[in-house]
Structures are given as structure tokens and as C-alpha cells.
Amino acid sequence: MLSAAALAHRELLKFWRDKARVAGFAAAPLLFWLVVSAGFNDFARFYSGSIALALMFSAVFSNMTLIDDRKEGFLAGVLVTPAPRAGIVLGKVVGAAALAWLQSLVFLLFLPLAGLKPGFFGVLACLGILAVIALLFTLVGFLCAWRMPSTQAFHGVVNMLLMPMWMLSGSLFRFGEAHPWMKTAMALNPMTYGISLLNESLGMEGVFSTLLSLSVLAVWTTGLFGIALFWVGRSDHATA
Amino acid sequence: MLLAVENVSHRYGDLIALNSFSMHMNRREIVGLLGPNGSGKSTLLRLLSTISKPQCGKVEVCGFDAAKHPQAVRARIGVVFQTQTLDKLLTIEENLLACGAFHGLSGRGLIDRVRQVMGQLGIAERRHELCKSLSGGLQRRAEIARALLHEPQMLILDEPTTGLDPVARDDFWLAIEGLRERRSTAIVVSTHLFEEAEKCDSLILLSSGVRVAEGTPEELKATIGGQVVELRARDPQAALESLQSQFDAQMRLIDGVIWVEAEQAHRMIPRLVDALPGEVLSIGFHQPTLGDVFRKMTSRERAAVSV
Numbered sequence: 001m002l003s004a005a006a007l008a009h010r011e012l013l014k015f016w017r018d019k020a021r022v023a024g025f026a027a028a029p030l031l032f033w034l035v036v037s038a039g040f041n042d043f044a045r046f047y048s049g050s051i052a053l054a055l056m057f058s059a060v061f062s063n064m065t066l067i068d069d070r071k072e073g074f075l076a077g078v079l080v081t082p083a084p085r086a087g088i089v090l091g092k093v094v095g096a097a098a099l100a101w102l103q104s105l106v107f108l109l110f111l112p113l114a115g116l117k118p119g120f121f122g123v124l125a126c127l128g129i130l131a132v133i134a135l136l137f138t139l140v141g142f143l144c145a146w147r148m149p150s151t152q153a154f155h156g157v158v159n160m161l162l163m164p165m166w167m168l169s170g171s172l173f174r175f176g177e178a179h180p181w182m183k184t185a186m187a188l189n190p191m192t193y194g195i196s197l198l199n200e201s202l203g204m205e206g207v208f209s210t211l212l213s214l215s216v217l218a219v220w221t222t223g224l225f226g227i228a229l230f231w232v233g234r235s236d237h238a239t240a
Numbered sequence: 241m242l243l244a245v246e247n248v249s250h251r252y253g254d255l256i257a258l259n260s261f262s263m264h265m266n267r268r269e270i271v272g273l274l275g276p277n278g279s280g281k282s283t284l285l286r287l288l289s290t291i292s293k294p295q296c297g298k299v300e301v302c303g304f305d306a307a308k309h310p311q312a313v314r315a316r317i318g319v320v321f322q323t324q325t326l327d328k329l330l331t332i333e334e335n336l337l338a339c340g341a342f343h344g345l346s347g348r349g350l351i352d353r354v355r356q357v358m359g360q361l362g363i364a365e366r367r368h369e370l371c372k373s374l375s376g377g378l379q380r381r382a383e384i385a386r387a388l389l390h391e392p393q394m395l396i397l398d399e400p401t402t403g404l405d406p407v408a409r410d411d412f413w414l415a416i417e418g419l420r421e422r423r424s425t426a427i428v429v430s431t432h433l434f435e436e437a438e439k440c441d442s443l444i445l446l447s448s449g450v451r452v453a454e455g456t457p458e459e460l461k462a463t464i465g466g467q468v469v470e471l472r473a474r475d476p477q478a479a480l481e482s483l484q485s486q487f488d489a490q491m492r493l494i495d496g497v498i499w500v501e502a503e504q505a506h507r508m509i510p511r512l513v514d515a516l517p518g519e520v521l522s523i524g525f526h527q528p529t530l531g532d533v534f535r536k537m538t539s540r541e542r543a544a545v546s547v
Contacts, residue, residue: 077325
């Protein structure tokens, strides 16, 4: 726990010192939301999808620091200490997820413009769901970054993975209106359940039941954490 | 016995990095690893520092098997890598505090320990500076501070003075020797620099993953009988063959220079020059150095590579 806290604290401290990163990830999805919503003259429809876009990308990309950590030797320095492997994964992932989560909160300022009135508990639920999604995608990013030789390669692979996940999540079109094979693809995508939960918390209709969606997200998150733990345990990839 | 390495082999695909290597070490001992690039030094240090697991054989630190109880080993070793492991965007103190946390230190104890180590290494006044703004020498000292936080029984140093100027290098070695005196820490260090190797209690010479020589610096130098005569000739290969047929002495051709081991070099030199009329470009002699031992022991392999 101590090492996890130390790593997470370092992540936040570094982020704070590198302020150019702060503005980065929320701006583009925010612009997307404003333009598309104004175009369709429906500010609620793309709201969850746009938060998800901001959150997914900032969560995955906050792991890019892992590649630098490995190249610069910091990671090797951590791995020769008796810090438990679970603590290392947890610290890195929680730190990065917290950053992504904080960035996505900018969107909540625009709730009135979206015409959504989720109420206090709705916002609270929304914060919780955003945190779970942030964790899930930070883990996706962690796994991609662990083996990736360079930040350039990481960019390529991650974009190839994230864009389809986002497009097939119900952010762009509604689950109910989709072609049957599209529905199958969407049902396999964990992000679909995230969007469903987000919509529900913001007072819109969810596609799946709360329990089902929460379970799917929980299973994915735990599963990815398990894989991350296994990989870090076999630490041959830890040094450049 | 602080460190026992028994018959360890390690390969990367087809490349054999270490071949059935063994070594032993006691407290207070400084063991130097010498070897050309790719000789297996770094692989050995990776195994000792539990970054890699041995594919066969056994590594034991303080009685703990590194493959079965890596956590116990990690708690007892301090590692200084060739590369920087401190976070450049954090200050020295922040780096050390984080590292102490990885070792399970916390609260007042952690802060006191960090202060103490920074004081020992003379970096206390610079503790609020970001690591990226420090000079190479100071960064290295901060690296040692990091490796010493948890009072390890064994220090593993992988070419620790790479990129340091001579003054910073001397400082580094003063710190290392002080540590051995005060805390009886055992130190294993890999190096390219023969003058650093002279400071070690014993040396292991590695070549192609095999130990080719071992002993104190004096013992190793004594393996060269007497002095070393260096001779440059117009046609080195022909000159070598001619000399070998006339003299009963150890000779070899290394990088175009003929090396002759001579017990009484001053008597040998005129005879060598007489034996090669008109061929000798220059000739001289010196007392054996670790560099000579290194070249002698690794020349066979280098000859093989050049063929």
C-alpha cells in the first residue's frame, strides 16, 4: 500500500509540474461535443459519449509515462526494491486513472448546457462510474505500454484499439437501432456498458440493467488487473 | 557467505550470455567484474539484482535463493544501474522519499533516514533541486543514496562511474570505500576502467560468459611473467612467426602490436631487435598492468572474432 501511494503521488506531482498535459485531452472531445450537438441541435444525445471519449483517451495515454519510466530506468529502480508487484501496478494505475478522471470532470460544468438534470445523487453516481471506466482504460493502457518499444508504436496501437471501442459503445448511435451483427459487436464491448451506466446516472435511458453493466465492468477491470500483475511479476520487460 | 552463485547459465535465444558461471563473496569484500562488451557482466548483474531469473543454476544472497525468494533478496541488496533511475521531474528528496516507501519505510523514520543518507553523500543542501538540473556527479551520488536507503548488505554497481569526470569518479570511490569500512557492506562492481579495477579486493575476468581469470589485482598481474615488451614491426605477422621460432617466451599479436612477456626486459630488447634486422619500427617495455592481463586473457577470443 505504501509503495502504491508513493507511486500514485509521484504520478500526480509530475502531472502538476508538466502543466501542458493538463489542458490536452479534454479540449478536443469538448469541441467535438459542442459542434456535433449544435449541428444536430440535441445537446444531450452525445454528452455521455463525449465524456467517454475524453476519459478513454486520457486514461490510456496517461500510461505513456510507463514507457519513459522503463527507458529512463526508473522502473528498473522500483523493481529491485521489495515493493509488492501488486502495489506497483496499483500505484501506477490509480495515479494515472485519477488524472484521467480529474480531466473528464471539466465536462460536468456543461451539464446545464446539455439540458440534463441528474440531481445530486445522479452526479455522484456519474462520478463513480467515470472512476471505474478510468480504471478500466488505464489498465488497457498499462498493458499496451508494458511491452511497447516506443511511444510512437504505443500511439498507433492504442488508436487502432480505442477508436472502434468508442464507436461501437453507443456513443455515436443507439444500441436499439443498430444492425443485429453490430449489436453483437457492441454487446462484447465493455464500453457499451459504461455508456449505458453513464446515461442512466444522467437521467437518460440505459440499454442494460445496472447490475449487468456493473458486473461486466467489474469483471473486465479485475481481469485486466490480473494480467497486469502477472506480467509485472515476470519482469524481464522492465528494462530498456 | 554473503553471495553464492552456482553454475549459472543464461541465454538470449541462441546467444549464450553466461555459461556455467560460479562465484562467491563475503562481507566487506569488493569484487570487480572486468570484461569486454557482451562478456556477460550485465547479465550477471541482472541476475544478482533479481531483474532476471537464472535459467539454470542458483543465485543465493544472504542465504536466500533469488529465484524462490526474490523479495527477501531485494530487501538486502542495493543496486546502482548504468542508467539513471531517479525521476528527473522530482527533486532529490522527493525521489528518495518515494524510494524509501518502496522499501517499506514511512513517517518520521523515513524522513530521518533520507536526511541521514543525503548528509553522508554531501547532497543535503541540494535536496530541493530537480534531478534534471543536477550535474552528472551529483546525480550519481543521489543514485548511491537511493541504493543505500535501506542499509543493504550488498551493493551491486553496474559501471557506476560511466560519464563521470575523474574528480567525480574519485569522490564516488571514496564514498564506496567509506561504506565498506563503516558498514562492512559487500560490493560487486562491473567496470571498464583498469584504474578502478585496481581498487577492488579481487577481480573476475569474464569473456563470452565464462570466467577466464580470477584473483587479486596483484595475483592477476603476476600471471604475466616479468615485464611486457611492446614491439611494432613493418610486417607484424611475419615478425611474430620469426620471433616465436627463435625465443622461448610468451608472445602474441594484439591490434598489430607484438607483446612479449620477458622476465628481464632490458636484456631481452637488444636480442629482439637483433633478431629482426631492419624490421623493428619501435620497441619499449612496461611493468604489467591489469590492462595487459585483460588483453592477454581476451585476445584469443578477439582473434577468433577477427577470423
